[in-house]
Amino acid sequence: xxxxSTYAPDPGLRRRDVLRAGGLAGAATLLAPALPSHAAQxxxxxxxHGVASGDPLPNRVILWTRVTPVADATPGSGxxxxxxxxxxxxxxxxxxxxxxSGAVRTGPARDHTVKIDAGGLAPGRWYFYRFAFxxxxxxxxxxxTAPAFDVQPDRLxxxxxxxxxxxxxxxxxxxxxxxxxxVDAVLHLGDYLYEYGPGEYGSFRRxxxxxxMITLADYRRRHAQYKTxxxxxxxxAACPWIITWDDHETANDAWSGGAQNHTEGEExxxxxxxxxxxxxxxEWMPIRFGPDGRLFRRLRFGTLAELTxxxxxxxxxxxxxEIGEADDADRTIVGADQLAFLRDSLRAxxxxxxxIGNPVxxxxxxxxxxxxxxxxxxxxxxxxxxxxxxxxxxxxxxxYQHDRRELIRLLANQGVRDTVFLTGDIHTSWAFEVPVDAGxxxxxxxxxxxxxxxSVTSDNIDELTGSPPRxxxxxxxxxxxxxxxxxxxxxxDSHGYMVxxxxxxxxxxxxxxxxxxxxxxSAAHHxxxxxxxxxxxxxxxxxxxV
Numbered sequence: 001x002x003x004x005s006t007y008a009p010d011p012g013l014r015r016r017d018v019l020r021a022g023g024l025a026g027a028a029t030l031l032a033p034a035l036p037s038h039a040a041q042x043x044x045x046x047x048x049h050g051v052a053s054g055d056p057l058p059n060r061v062i063l064w065t066r067v068t069p070v071a072d073a074t075p076g077s078g079x080x081x082x083x084x085x086x087x088x089x090x091x092x093x094x095x096x097x098x099x100x101s102g103a104v105r106t107g108p109a110r111d112h113t114v115k116i117d118a119g120g121l122a123p124g125r126w127y128f129y130r131f132a133f134x135x136x137x138x139x140x141x142x143x144x145t146a147p148a149f150d151v152q153p154d155r156l157x158x159x160x161x162x163x164x165x166x167x168x169x170x171x172x173x174x175x176x177x178x179x180x181x182x183v184d185a186v187l188h189l190g191d192y193l194y195e196y197g198p199g200e201y202g203s204f205r206r207x208x209x210x211x212x213m214i215t216l217a218d219y220r221r222r223h224a225q226y227k228t229x230x231x232x233x234x235x236x237a238a239c240p241w242i243i244t245w246d247d248h249e250t251a252n253d254a255w256s257g258g259a260q261n262h263t264e265g266e267e268x269x270x271x272x273x274x275x276x277x278x279x280x281x282x283e284w285m286p287i288r289f290g291p292d293g294r295l296f297r298r299l300r301f302g303t304l305a306e307l308t309x310x311x312x313x314x315x316x317x318x319x320x321x322e323i324g325e326a327d328d329a330d331r332t333i334v335g336a337d338q339l340a341f342l343r344d345s346l347r348a349x350x351x352x353x354x355x356i357g358n359p360v361x362x363x364x365x366x367x368x369x370x371x372x373x374x375x376x377x378x379x380x381x382x383x384x385x386x387x388x389x390x391x392x393x394x395x396x397x398x399x400y401q402h403d404r405r406e407l408i409r410l411l412a413n414q415g416v417r418d419t420v421f422l423t424g425d426i427h428t429s430w431a432f433e434v435p436v437d438a439g440x441x442x443x444x445x446x447x448x449x450x451x452x453x454x455s456v457t458s459d460n461i462d463e464l465t466g467s468p469p470r471x472x473x474x475x476x477x478x479x480x481x482x483x484x485x486x487x488x489x490x491x492x493d494s495h496g497y498m499v500x501x502x503x504x505x506x507x508x509x510x511x512x513x514x515x516x517x518x519x520x521x522s523a524a525h526h527x528x529x530x531x532x533x534x535x536x537x538x539x540x541x542x543x544x545x546v
Contacts, residue, residue: 040069040081040083040084040133040134041134041135042067042068042069042070042133042134042136043069043070043071044068044070044071045068045136046067046068046069046133046134046136046138047065047066047067047068047131047133047136047137047138047139048066048068048228049065049066049075049224049227049228049233050065050138050139050227050232050233050236050237051063051064051065051129051130051131051138051139051140051141051233051236051237052064052065052141052236052237052241052285052286053129053141053143053236053239053240053241053286054240054241054242054243054285054286054287054288055240055242055286055287055288055297055299056143056144056145056146056185056240056242056299057145057146057299058123058124058145058146058147058148058149059119059120059121059122059123059145060117060118060119060120060121060145061117061118061121061127061143061144061145061240062115062116062117062118062240062286062287062288063087063089063114063115063116063118063129063131063141063143063286064113064114064115064116064284064285064286065085065113065114065131065138066111066112066113066114066224066227066284067083067085067106067112067114067131067133068080068112069081069083069112069133073108073112074221074224075111075112075220075221075223075224076111076209076216076217076218076219076220076221076224077108077217078108078217079108080107080108080112081107082105082106082107082108083105083106083107083112083133084103084104084105084133085103085104085105085106085114085131085132085133086101086102086103086131086132086133087101087102087103087104087114087116087118087129087130087131087132088100088101088129088130088132089101089118089121089127089128089129090127090128090129091125091127091128092128093128093140095128095130099120099121099127100118100119100120100121102116104116110283111220111280111283111284113283113284114131115283115286117288121145122145123145123146123147123148123151124144124145124146124147124148124151124153124302125144125145126142126143126144127142127143127144127145128140128141128142128143129141129142129143139233139237140237141236141237141238142237142238142239143239143240144184144185144239144240146299146300146301146302147301147302147304148302149300149302149303150302150303151302151303152302152303152304152504153301153302153304154503155304155501155502155503156184156301156304156305156501156502157182157183157184157499157500157501157502157546158183158184158185158186158187158422158499158500158501158502159177159180159183159185159186159187159235159239159497159498159499159500160186160187160189160422160451160453160497160498160499160500160509161173161174161177161186161187161188161189161424161453161456161497161498162188162189162190162191162246162359162423162424162425162453162454162455162456163190163191163424163425163427163454163455163456163457163458164188164191164192164193164226164232164455164456164457164458165191165194165201165202165248165455165456165457165458165459166193166194166202166205166207166225166226166229166457167194167196167198167199167200167201167202167203167204167205167206167207168201168202168204168455168457168458168459168517169202169204169205169456169457169495169517169518170229170231170457170517170518170519170520170522171229171231171232171456171457172231172514172517172519172520172521172522172524173456173495173496173497173512173514173524174229174231174232174234174235174456175231175234175235175520176497176512176524177235177238177497177499178231178234178235178237178238180499181238183238183239183499184239185239185240185241185242186235186239186240186241186242187241187242187243187307187357187422187500188241188242188243188244188424189244189246189357189358189359189422189423189424189425189453190244190245190246190247190248190249190359190424190425191245191246191247191248191249191424191425191455191458192226192243192245192249192285193222193223193226193248193249194207194248194458195212195213195222195248195249195250195251195252195261196212196261197210197211197212198210198211200212201458201459202457202458202459204518207222207225208221208222208225209221209222212261213277214267214268214273214276215276216276216279216280219276219277219279219280219281220280220283220284223280223281223283223284223285224284227284231520236286240286241286242299242307242309242357243285243286243287243309244295244296244309244310244311244357244359245281245295245311245313245359246312246313246359246360246424246425247259247313249277249281250273250274250277250278250313251273253319253395254274254313255313255316255317255318255319256313256314256315256316256317256318256335257270257318258270258318260319274314278293294311294337294338295309295311295314296308296309296310296311296338296341296342297309298341298345300351301502302351303350303351303352304351304352304353304502304503304504305351305352305353305354305355305502306345306348306351306353306354306355307355307356307357308341308342308345308354308355308356308357309357310334310338310342310356310357310358310359311338311359312333312334312358312359312360313359314335315332315333315334315335315337315338316332316333316334316335316400317330317331317332317333317400319394319395319399320391320394320399323386323390323391324386325394325399326386326391326394326398326399326400326401327386327387327388327401327402328402329402331400331402332400332402332403333360333397333399333400333403334400334403339403339406339407342356342407343407343410346407346410346411346416346419347410347414347416352418352504352534353418353420353502353507353534354416354418354419354420355420355422355500355502355507356419356420356421356422357422358421358422358423358424358450359423359424359425360395360396360397360423360424360425360426361393361396361397361398361423361425361426361430361450361452362396362397362404362421362423362434362448362450363397363421363430363432363433363434363450363486363487364388364389364398364404364434364435364438364484364486365391365392365393365396365398365480365484365487366388366389366390366391366392366398366438366483366484367389367390367391367392367483369388369389369438369439369441369483369484371437371439371440372387372388372437372439372440386401387401387405388401388404388405388438388439389438389439393426396425396426408434408436408447408448411447411448412436412445412447416447417534417535417537418507418532418534418535418537419447419448419449419537420448420449420450420451420507420532421434421448421449421450421451422450422451422453422498422500422509423450423451423452423453424452424453426452427454427455427458427459427460427495428452428454428455428460428461428490428491428492428493429452429453429454429489429490429491429492429494429496429511429527429528430450430451430452430487430489430490431449431450431451431452431487431488431489431490431509431528431530431539432449432450432451432452432486432487432488432539433446433448433449433450433486433488433537433538433539434446434447434448434449434450434486434537435447435486438484438486441485441486442485442486445537446486446537446538447537448537449507449532449537449538449539451498451500451509451530453496453497453498453511454491454494454495454496454497454511454513455495456495456496456497456517457495457517458495460492460493460494460495461473461476461492461493462492462493469493469494470493473491473492473493476492477490477491477492488530488539488541489528489530489541491511491513491527491528494513494514494527495513495514495517496511496512496513496514496524496527497511497512497524498510498511498512499512499545499546501546504534505533505534506531506532506533506534507531507532508529508530508531508542508546509529509530509531510526510528510529510545510546511526511527511528511529512524512525512526512527512545513525513527526545528541529541529542529543529544529545530542
């Protein structure tokens, strides 16, 4: 596919082709080079945790797998030999046209994970990849490079997911996205896994290790458990993922100096726990870290869109303990360096859509939102009521109103258009317009839009209240929309995923809801669609999905 062609899946490369190729991969005598007599051989299944790719650039992409060279080299064990794993990238599922290949050493020091930053690829096209150890091949994955920076693709299409708790259900949302065959990449917006022990926050499936993860071995074992899920493996193999973390990759309600679910006296120093969690995350995720190991980063998709993935846990101040603290200018959710980085992303003039991979809700969700003309003097007078209004949830941007106002002012004062926040964390579905002054909406102009994805499995309102779906939650939804007029739609009971389709004319987001999170074969149905037309920063409901 040429650089100027549409950034879209090749219709001939569907998931069935990946599965067919997986069958061919087993024929090692046909596909693998002859092995020297002294080559290491696995003593059991070598590739038990699937394959994955991520962070596509125009000429390179991250490739990932994990090898089990001997039976006792289990994840987190710290045992097993150092071994060499081979890898190949090809334009075809039969690997007749291999374009780049190599070999890499791995061992217990990195939990026998393998991560390659495979270069020498052409922009804007699909590739197949696989790994080999001894006489065994991995499953075959399919990945795609980004378009060249100076090309405007006709469209982009992302699957969007968040909050996938093993203990709360099956990952059917992943299967549905894998089966589509038309998704260029998947955005996972955080809570890829959860730290809790068995029976804590869900009991449908039980976590391993059988306690809360705290040590490096714990985090490695938990990552490994999640990557044994066949539906997760299918979606990782179907297309590249672009991932950021939220809190549960370390511990609940994490901030720069601790977490709600961390007790230093019993669980050690927070800085050490987070370091071990990040090390396991780096080993087990198909992600490219930036300078100084930073997780926030940008990915460019030609001139059509730039995606900025945020890290809203590493640098944030502790969550407000008093309502008035939500306005404190000394408190931050992004940190100074990341805020400057995000400002640069929003000011970019050589790309149209500014997409923000945002782990927690950006839009004001306040009780009630105050007009700025009232809120500012009231905040100054009392020091108790935040300028924008009383927040429902101080773990969101509502608890860090100064940072949010800085960004909203930038969008408003510098005429930035076509900014879209794609958000996870809250386990429910929301569609917002982001106004300059929420208290004066709809008379206040809007500067961005926000789409919030429901959880893959994690509990939402009906499960948390023990009430039947579409009963108690309906009144909550009505109240939220009444108090927050910039909120265009909310649904608090369903699990599922979003599809985000980007063209020069508009961004459209389609919500799909599962019938039953505890059924691995659950059906999914289209629930709602909204679009934002270029240049408007306004939402309109759309009757049909893309």
